Amino acid sequence: MKRIGVLALQGAVREHILAIEASGAEGVPVKTVAELEGLDGLVLPGGESTTMRRLLDSYELLEPIRKKALDGLPVFGTCAGLILLAGTIVGYEEPHLGLMDITVERNSFGRQVDSFEVPLAIEGVGVGVDFPAVFIRAPHIVSVGPDVEVLATHGDRIVLARQGRFLGCSFHPELTDDHRVMQYFIDICVHSKESSEVGSV
Numbered sequence: 001m002k003r004i005g006v007l008a009l010q011g012a013v014r015e016h017i018l019a020i021e022a023s024g025a026e027g028v029p030v031k032t033v034a035e036l037e038g039l040d041g042l043v044l045p046g047g048e049s050t051t052m053r054r055l056l057d058s059y060e061l062l063e064p065i066r067k068k069a070l071d072g073l074p075v076f077g078t079c080a081g082l083i084l085l086a087g088t089i090v091g092y093e094e095p096h097l098g099l100m101d102i103t104v105e106r107n108s109f110g111r112q113v114d115s116f117e118v119p120l121a122i123e124g125v126g127v128g129v130d131f132p133a134v135f136i137r138a139p140h141i142v143s144v145g146p147d148v149e150v151l152a153t154h155g156d157r158i159v160l161a162r163q164g165r166f167l168g169c170s171f172h173p174e175l176t177d178d179h180r181v182m183q184y185f186i187d188i189c190v191h192s193k194e195s196s197e198v199g200s201v
């Protein structure tokens with residue numbers, strides 16, 4: 001069974017763990033560098049990206065997570081987690097983890113519309129059955145680099161994208177009973193583990 005960590009400094013940790021377990025994997029909270037060992041994937045949940053960054057610094061997790069990711073660990077960032085993954089954040093000089101070749105803008109769906117749900121057609125996630133996507137003070141992906149695959153848009157805004165083993169979305173897939181997006185990430189973890197095992201033989 002795949003072992004998927006959920007960064008547990010802030011945000012909807014329990015909901016992600018339930019979604020991971022409903023998708024047939026083991027979900028474990030991660031708060032320390034030691035807990036990063038033995039994972040097949042890592043989820044960065046939503047919350048508040050500037051607060052999460054402060055916590056990542058004080059728990060000394062930023063560089064260890066970046067190193068694991070660069071060494072082959074699949075990472076899925078949702079909402080604030082997407083902001084942590086982005087290589088460029090509109091209005092900021094420096095990224096946080098900076099693992100994906102994407103530009104994101106924070107709080108980009110307007111102040112009045114703090115939270116809403118829309119049916120999304122997602123590439124590779126069930127044909128013809130939309131995914132109920134919950135947006136909460138959500139960022140969006142303004143642009144993507146050549147190696148990034150756009151998997152879903154809402155209007156003209158990119159809200160889900162993949163770059164190899166890295167996946168990032170604007171919405172909160174853990175807040176519905178539909179676990180297809182989490183299942184999609186776990187499939188990435190299964191295949192990237194297989195390819196790294198093959199590569200290490």
Ligand code: GLN
Nearest residue numbers: 046047048049079080137
């Ligand atoms: N607005 C938050 C931020 O900029 C993200 C919101 C969320 O994760 N629900 O960090």
